[in-house]
Amino acid sequence: MSISHAKLTAPELSQLWEDCLSDSLILCKLRHFEKHVEDEDIAAVIQTKIEKTLQHMALIEEKFHEIGYPIPVGFNENEDVDVKAERLFTDHYMLEFLRQLGHISMEAYGAAIAFSTRSDMRQFFLERLQDAQQLSDEATNLGVAKGYVSLPPSLPIPPKPDFVKKKSFLTGWFGERRPVTGREITFLFSNIQRNALGVATMMGFAQTTNSKTLQRYFQRGKDIANKHIEIFSSILKENDLPIPITWDTEVTDQTSFVFSDKLMLYQTIVLNSLGLGYYGLSMANSPRHDLGVHYTRLMAEIAQFTEDGTELMIDHGWLEQPPQAADRRQLMNE
Template sequence: MSQTKNMAPSEGLTANEISNIWSSYLKNSMELKFFEYFVASTANNEIKQVIEKMLNQSQKNLNELKEIFSKENLTIPLGLTDEDVRADTHKIFSDTFILYFCFDLTMLSLSTYPIALSDCTRKDIRDHHQVNIEFTVTIQNEIVNLMLSQGVYLRPPQVAIDSKVEFADTMIYLNGFFGGSRPVNTAEIANLSRVIHRAQFSKMVFVAFSKLAKTKELKKHFSKGRDEIEKVLDSLQEVLEKENIPISASGDYKISDVEMSPFSDKLMLFFVNTCLGIFCFAMISQAMTSSLRTDIVLKLDEISDDMKKYYGKSILLAIKEKWLEQPPQAVDRKV
């Protein structure tokens, strides 16, 4: 009994752990390609230093994950490669937009690594996710401080708060359609402003990608994404405008015309499906669960349905182009 306790057995990976490191590899391979281009095209030294730290962390993660895959006799994913980016092409995005882009990638990390950590058992896998959580918190603090110092941070709305403790005493509290409906609460303001800021960023990504895509099909698909995001903005901004709650927006979403795209169509579609897709659903779901006014819930539900249809087509496009890597599968025990 005591011998068993003192042993340090080499435990095989669970399905959850394999799924999480596989997803982490694809995510880091995508981020590395963007960081390579951002480092080459960013003029601001403070922003460049932040990007270099993120690039080095992504490269370190890929090397570490390759070792784990090899030790476990698992196939290393292809992910995104040198063929998916040309770092020597002309500058497309303003330095400020690149900073927003990096901030968005930290938000993706903070929505995935904590879940992965809670889902894993083996120490080396948990350590991988924990290190990335700690790194992401640190680098996001640097990005926020840099945004504040440069005057480009998009602040959430500030509102006057009623200091009295009150409890909802009628069903009118849930009502958002008929007379007598209550003002939006702080949880609803926070989540709506978060989705709106994300939609503003996503819209400009779609605008850029629709210009950069090589095939007519992807140009059309990214343009459709821009139109869907416009609907999101119109729908949710209407709620805050009726309440006279201002929402900040960036004036530095500048995109330059270039003859040659630095990004492959595969890289752009992967980013759309991962960062603007999966992350988008997580944000909308959070907003729905914390909103109690019926009109807001129904707006978010409609947005979620529209997004499902759009990203369903995105996945089909990836399959059609043979860009969708299948996650590791269990042995078929039915044959």
């Protein structure tokens, strides 16, 4: 049997299923952006992403039809977004959302290719990786040209190669702390940017939901993201390094319905789940003890916040069952 005709494996099926949900959510957000964007250059990036997303959704549904797998309900433009509602976010926010979406997608599809065994699925994820890279390139180039993107700091050039001579290289809490390394700066800087977009997103969600419970939840998310920004920024400041710009001012005063509570809550959970993985990667690339402790503590906080959000999704009957292994005990009892 050709490997392209073998059954979809757990990693392949799970990635397609998650794509189906996330694509439908992203399309709802992009439709609202498309309606309100004013900058022609940013509008062009949004339009390209809409076209790519529609293509991807059609291909995924085709794969599901081939194997007889039910297509997730996901999100739709009739129930989960009011494209005619007043804009909630500025063009500046829209571009940064697209830029970070490109980054997240590149990470996801790089892993999907590595975990896939069917040749056709590797090719499918490779094409999506290329689309994500194109989105990241376009949004980053445009953001830099318009002065929207904070450039990471540069580093001094040493006169010659050197080696670590003291175990104090690992010191973080006690003794003289060494300057942060380039890799540590990379993740500190990026984590501030991700959390800054999260603060703006939670602000917009909190002021447009009619649910007091979700309003408190989104406000809590905003507070958590702000605290994490303060911690990471303090480390950069200690090393006389620049801090990325924030996005608080990119949220309008809109308070009526724009996105459904289901969409906003699901996006919050997904972003925090991705954040957990990124913090784990950050910790692995940060040998200074205090940074590792920070990441460990902050990961626990995000994990609890994500779990609470997942329970809210279940309480409202909004959480779709992901692909999972067969329940052998249940099968034996039938």
